[in-house]
Amino acid sequence: MxxxxxxxxxxxxxxxxxxxxxxxxxxVSAQDDTAExxxxxxxxxxxxxxxxxxxxxxxxxxxxxxxxHALNRKMTGPALANVETRLAEEEGLDKEWLYAWIKNSPxxxxxxxxxxxxxYNEYNQAAMTAFPTLSNxxxxxxxxxxxxxxxxxxxxxxxxxxxxxxGAQPSGISNEIILGALALVFALLIFMLYSVxxxxxxxxxxxxxxxxxxxxxxxxxxxxxxxxxxFLVLVTVIFLLLGSAYFxxxxxxxxxxxxxxxxxxxxxxxxxxHAGANKIECKYCxxxxxxSKHSGIPSLNVCMNCxxxxxxxxGGPDGPSQEDLANGYTNEFYTxxxxxxxxxxGWDEENQKYTGESQPVEWVRIHNLPDxxxxxHSQHVSVAGIECQTCHGPVEEMEIMYQYSSLTMGWCINCHxxxxxxxxxxxxYEKIHAELSKKYGVExxxxxxxxxxxxxxxxx
Numbered sequence: 001m002x003x004x005x006x007x008x009x010x011x012x013x014x015x016x017x018x019x020x021x022x023x024x025x026x027x028v029s030a031q032d033d034t035a036e037x038x039x040x041x042x043x044x045x046x047x048x049x050x051x052x053x054x055x056x057x058x059x060x061x062x063x064x065x066x067x068x069h070a071l072n073r074k075m076t077g078p079a080l081a082n083v084e085t086r087l088a089e090e091e092g093l094d095k096e097w098l099y100a101w102i103k104n105s106p107x108x109x110x111x112x113x114x115x116x117x118x119x120y121n122e123y124n125q126a127a128m129t130a131f132p133t134l135s136n137x138x139x140x141x142x143x144x145x146x147x148x149x150x151x152x153x154x155x156x157x158x159x160x161x162x163x164x165x166x167g168a169q170p171s172g173i174s175n176e177i178i179l180g181a182l183a184l185v186f187a188l189l190i191f192m193l194y195s196v197x198x199x200x201x202x203x204x205x206x207x208x209x210x211x212x213x214x215x216x217x218x219x220x221x222x223x224x225x226x227x228x229x230x231f232l233v234l235v236t237v238i239f240l241l242l243g244s245a246y247f248x249x250x251x252x253x254x255x256x257x258x259x260x261x262x263x264x265x266x267x268x269x270x271x272x273x274h275a276g277a278n279k280i281e282c283k284y285c286x287x288x289x290x291x292s293k294h295s296g297i298p299s300l301n302v303c304m305n306c307x308x309x310x311x312x313x314x315g316g317p318d319g320p321s322q323e324d325l326a327n328g329y330t331n332e333f334y335t336x337x338x339x340x341x342x343x344x345x346g347w348d349e350e351n352q353k354y355t356g357e358s359q360p361v362e363w364v365r366i367h368n369l370p371d372x373x374x375x376x377h378s379q380h381v382s383v384a385g386i387e388c389q390t391c392h393g394p395v396e397e398m399e400i401m402y403q404y405s406s407l408t409m410g411w412c413i414n415c416h417x418x419x420x421x422x423x424x425x426x427x428x429y430e431k432i433h434a435e436l437s438k439k440y441g442v443e444x445x446x447x448x449x450x451x452x453x454x455x456x457x458x459x460x
Contacts, residue, residue, distance in 0.1 A: 057146070061146070068128070070311075073311075084147060085147065098143070104132065261366060267341055268333075273334075289378065293376045300344055303341055312338065313331050344359045392404055393405065415447075421433075
């Protein structure tokens with residue numbers, strides 16, 4: 001029997017063919033998945049009422065009225081949807097009355113106007129803010145907006161079939177047909193390769209041929225070669241011991257360091273929305289940071305200063321971003337979190353009053369220094385003038401608040417050594433800076449030069 005060199009390339013060719021077919025199939029499927037869906041623009045259904053523009057009125061409503069009024073629900077003030085028509089039909093009041101009421105509501109209450117006094121008593125005797133700067137045309141625009149019907153929800157336009165082929169029909173061959181054809185071609189390819197392989201083996205057997213097997217060289221196992229080299233074993237053992245010690249030391253040094261800690265809170269609070277999009281100053285909520293050792297967790301009445309009127313989240317003019325939607329942060333999600341706030345403070349949203357049935361919110365603490373370390377927020381915030389982001393990071397970008405810095409002793413010491421104290425216009429440091437400059441020639445004053453590295457400053 002003769003021996004011939006025979007390399008079975010069939011398996012390689014089969015694998016390559018499968019790979020090409022798979023890549024082509026995935027690309028076709030991806031094109032179908034990422035095809036853009038045309039959206040039908042929502043037609044403007046609201047027409048301007050006589051003498052009023054609802055588009056301008058919406059802007060004026062958001063600027064002047066939205067803090068206390070909504071269109072279809074009672075808030076600090078009554079709902080304003082179709083207010084002109086309702087007052088005309090139910091109370092017999094014309095637009096001139098509305099002009100006078102909006103421009104000078106306290107004056108109308110004082111004059112004894114029946115409906116004005118009735119509204120004043122119904123809403124806790126809180127007079128509406130007067131808007132003397134609004135012209136009659138501005139008020140007409142606002143009334144046009146309150147009278148306009150809500151815009152119809154956008155719906156995806158489905159392609160319709162018209163008998164006779166007149167409707168919009170999908171162009172080209174469908175992806176299902178393409179994938180089916182690819183599957184058929186791939187099956188035929190497998191059958192052909194199997195047939196070729198079988199035929200070649202039959203021809204080799206008929207001609208008394210045999211595939212020459214390459215003789216495997218006998219080699220020493222790698223583990224045995226390693227064990228026989230004593231020097232290599234010694235070096236490896238030393239390397240493993242040193243590496244283990246290094247990683248053990250690094251692990252022990254991280255005990256008690258919670259950098260990156262981001263717990264889930266019982267009520268979701270987005271610093272990205274409050275401090276970022278709405279630019280609320282940190283010390284508005286954490287007011288005690290200016291005068292106290294602790295920054296403190298704001299009480300819920302601070303939240304209600306705004307959320308008494310902000311009862312839902314609309315996501316701003318552009319709505320939630322794609323990243324927010326991917327993470328589940330939709331408008332409905334944020335609105336539900338506001339409902340949790342109402343439940344905790346005992347706020348009756350429908351009747352706009354407190355019920356007295358409050359519930360404590362068990363916030364999870366994020367930044368936690370050990371008991372033997374002293375830190376004073378007011379000393380750093382009010383005296384040193386350090387920004388909150390220096391230690392807490394870019395909170396205005398954080399959807400979920402987390403510990404940005406390590407808060408280790410080395411981190412604090414480096415800050416005391418490297419950060420120059422702002423002495424300009426700061427009476428607290430003027431005398432200290434003058435004396436140090438006179439004695440040591442200090443130009444840039446740091447906390448370290450004022451004894452900020454002494455153990456007793458932080459460990460009392």
